[in-house]
Amino acid sequence: MSIAIYHNPACGTSRNTLAMIRNAGIEPQIIEYLSVPPTRAELQHMIRQAGLTVRQAIREKDTPYAELGLDNLDLTDNQLLDAMLAHPILINRPFVITELGVRLCRPSEVVLDILPAPQQGAFIKEDGEVMIDANGRRVDG
Template sequence: MNVTIYHNPGCGTSRNTLAMIRNAGIEPDIIEYVKNPPSREELAKMIVDAGLTVRQAIREKDTPYAELGLDNPVLTDDQLLDAMLAQPILINRPFVVTPLGTRLSRPSEVVLEILPETHKGPFTKEDGEKVLDAEGKRVV
């Protein structure tokens, strides 16, 4: 299965998502989007395919979101996309694209919705939260 993750290695959610993909036996294409941002068309498509608005795809925490005035409700989607492309840290993460769909994997276990059920056993997040049991089944 071809899987692409728009990854930030400094983000725990992104690291957990990448680890879950690998736990499914898949080695994804990893795009460090801060260094290699998607094109405007790719970003817009990921947002739409994930069922989000542009505003929902912007990361506010630990970014220049407020300083840039992006909290202004009159800004258009085009203006918000321009800001995200000019400063890719504003792109929320991680976006994951598979043949089964596209998701903004926040929380990280959202990625399970678009992966085949081929998990190789238990999975625990970096913070100790158990996501999959020893049989690869989702822990509720």
């Protein structure tokens, strides 16, 4: 089974998502998209497969979003994609690709919907939130 995560190791959500993939016994392909950004076609495909609009896939926080005027609703998808490719920090993260689908894993537990293997044990997010119990079952908070 092939799984890829577009990962930013400085992001807690991305680290939690990667840890849940590994908690299922899977070592994914890790793409640190800030240094190895997706191609335009790859980015468009991920956004489309995740059921998002281009605007929904843009990260606003801690990015040049405002400085670049990306809040202008008249901008086209192509203009937004151009900005995301020129400034990969604008690509929201983490995107995860599995045989069961593509998701923008915000919050991180969204990844559980597309993992082809169950969780193998307890998992606690970095902030202390219990996500998975000792039996590998999701805990509803």
